[in-house]
Amino acid sequence: MQIVDAIKHAQEQLLESDSARLDAEILLCTVLRCERTRLYTYPEQNLSNKEIKSFDELVGFRAEGHPIAHLIQKKEFWSLELQVTTDTLIPRPETELLVEATLNCIPNESPYSVLELGTGTGAISIAIAYERRLANITATDIKESALQVAQLNAESHQLNNITFEKANWFDIKNIGSYDLIVSNPPYISIDDPHLHQGDVRFEPESALVSGKEGLDDLYIIITGAKKYLDTNGWLLLEHGYQQGKAIRRLLEENNFSTISTLKDYSNLDRVSIGQWIS
Numbered sequence: 230m231q232i233v234d235a236i237k238h239a240q241e242q243l244l245e246s247d248s249a250r251l252d253a254e255i256l257l258c259t260v261l262r263c264e265r266t267r268l269y270t271y272p273e274q275n276l277s278n279k280e281i282k283s284f285d286e287l288v289g290f291r292a293e294g295h296p297i298a299h300l301i302q303k304k305e306f307w308s309l310e311l312q313v314t315t316d317t318l319i320p321r322p323e324t325e326l327l328v329e330a331t332l333n334c335i336p337n338e339s340p341y342s343v344l345e346l347g348t349g350t351g352a353i354s355i356a357i358a359y360e361r362r363l364a365n366i367t368a369t370d371i372k373e374s375a376l377q378v379a380q381l382n383a384e385s386h387q388l389n390n391i392t393f394e395k396a397n398w399f400d401i402k403n404i405g406s407y408d409l410i411v412s413n414p415p416y417i418s419i420d421d422p423h424l425h426q427g428d429v430r431f432e433p434e435s436a437l438v439s440g441k442e443g444l445d446d447l448y449i450i451i452t453g454a455k456k457y458l459d460t461n462g463w464l465l466l467e468h469g470y471q472q473g474k475a476i477r478r479l480l481e482e483n484n485f486s487t488i489s490t491l492k493d494y495s496n497l498d499r500v501s502i503g504q505w506i507s
């Protein structure tokens with residue numbers, strides 16, 4: 230079977246994906262260990278039986294709904310390649326907005342202490358550490374398996390300004406005080422029907438779901454953060470598109486100042502920010 234036919238055949242099996250052709254190409258590149266351009270340069274190249282079998286297997290998993298990032302075990306975030314496993318949330322493009330907003334708070338030329346809660350793959354801390362070499366970052370997760378992935382990702386980008394710690398939110402050994410706290414916690418309601426659709430079904434519920442309104446963990450973080458923020462320190466949170474108002478209100482009730490909400494690329498509330506002036 231030629232490359233061009235294999236892709237066509239896979240596309241027909243991936244009708245439920247809204248990116249069937251791209252999915253097929255990415256999976257075939259994983260099998261052939263090549264760049265996508267090769268598929269277009271040599272469309273008539275014949276595949277070996279072994280290659281066809283591996284490709285069919287991956288396409289089968291994708292047809293069942295397994296996310297591409299799980300099948301190829303990686304995902305690009307902030308132009309950095311990260312290893313991804315089923316133990317972690319797959320980094321989302323909209324989370325780059327949280328990174329951008331965080332970087333706007335961190336000076337380039339002086340040390341700055343940052344705490345990230347619930348780091349998962351390490352995506353947020355790694356992007357920050359990469360852009361701000363003088364920042365001193367503590368990144369936590371409640372899952373040992375996630376921390377192992379995060380640690381490997383930090384190492385693969387030669388970053389040594391992140392310390393990883395196993396912790397449940399602020400229950401951190403030797404917790405300090407920080408110039409900035411950032412988190413993309415779980416924020417989906419347990420009743421949200423989207424949890425039973427598409428790729429998200431294969432991601433860990435612990436990274437997605439947070440009580441009836443999706444606000445349980447955001448509440449813990451907002452009420453707890455003020456104890457650990459230095460004067461003028463920043464709290465930056467990703468949240469659901471319908472949660473902006475509730476989060477701004479929580480920040481206000483907890484005496485944060487300079488409160489704002491940023492919209493994501495789909496023009497939906499996604500990140501809220503508050504400053505601890507005290």
Ligand code: GLN
Pocket residue numbers: 318321413414415416417429436437438
């Ligand atoms: N943004 C993710 C989604 O909608 C949710 C991530 C999270 O809960 N932090 O699938």
